[in-house]
Amino acid sequence: GQQLNQSPQSMFIQEGEDVSMNCTSSSIFNTWLWYKQDPGEGPVLLIALYKAGELTSNGRLTAQFGITRKDSFLNISASIPSDVGIYFCAGQNYGGSQGNLIFGKGTKLSVKP
Amino acid sequence: EAQVTQNPRYLITVTGKKLTVTCSQNMNHEYMSWYRQDPGLGLRQIYYSMNVEVTDKGDVPEGYKVSRKEKRNFPLILESPSPNQTSLYFCASKGTRGGYTFGSGTRLTVV
Numbered sequence: 001g002q003q004l005n006q007s008p009q010s011m012f013i014q015e016g017e018d019v020s021m022n023c024t025s026s027s028i029f030n031t032w033l034w035y036k037q038d039p040g041e042g043p044v045l046l047i048a049l050y051k052a053g054e055l056t057s058n059g060r061l062t063a064q065f066g067i068t069r070k071d072s073f074l075n076i077s078a079s080i081p082s083d084v085g086i087y088f089c090a091g092q093n094y095g096g097s098q099g100n101l102i103f104g105k106g107t108k109l110s111v112k113p
Numbered sequence: 114e115a116q117v118t119q120n121p122r123y124l125i126t127v128t129g130k131k132l133t134v135t136c137s138q139n140m141n142h143e144y145m146s147w148y149r150q151d152p153g154l155g156l157r158q159i160y161y162s163m164n165v166e167v168t169d170k171g172d173v174p175e176g177y178k179v180s181r182k183e184k185r186n187f188p189l190i191l192e193s194p195s196p197n198q199t200s201l202y203f204c205a206s207k208g209t210r211g212g213y214t215f216g217s218g219t220r221l222t223v224v
Contacts, residue, residue: 031212042203043215050210090156097161099169099207103156103157
């Protein structure tokens, strides 16, 4: 099946630093989503993007829907220890079913106090 | 509280013994889905459903069955489980816009 290329695979940063991660696809997407998963829990939706070029913030998190519709990035500013977890991008293929949501393999974030 | 509830949270079973993982949502969502999560492979979609009696295969449907007889329930059935189906399974639901809301997961071990 189709896959999203998410990078980096893992990051180990100091508290207070900014973080950036991104996802790319070989095909066009009409929805991009960013999730966070804490250990032992299901993923939780952070930000949803619906239009090319859209830039959306949720507290210290900012995500953008790439203008080509083939990529998206997530930034976290001034990281704190509770930002630790796995971040997933997800997308819905243009012309595909709304139920068919494809996930990247995740970025594991570690924050050193 | 709006939620997706799946049971059981943990299950150890033997090869070939049929099992069902239940999933229920209380948000009147049209879409429901099952994902499996494996180290290094991320979340892969097994099956999804657009509404009652309407289901479709995801990326890894082999060895699984689903049914959607009621809008709120979407059970996952393993007719003859094998060790390669040992995984962490998530049920999820969504409305007509936005992303899936996930359950807390079912950790399945097949020995």
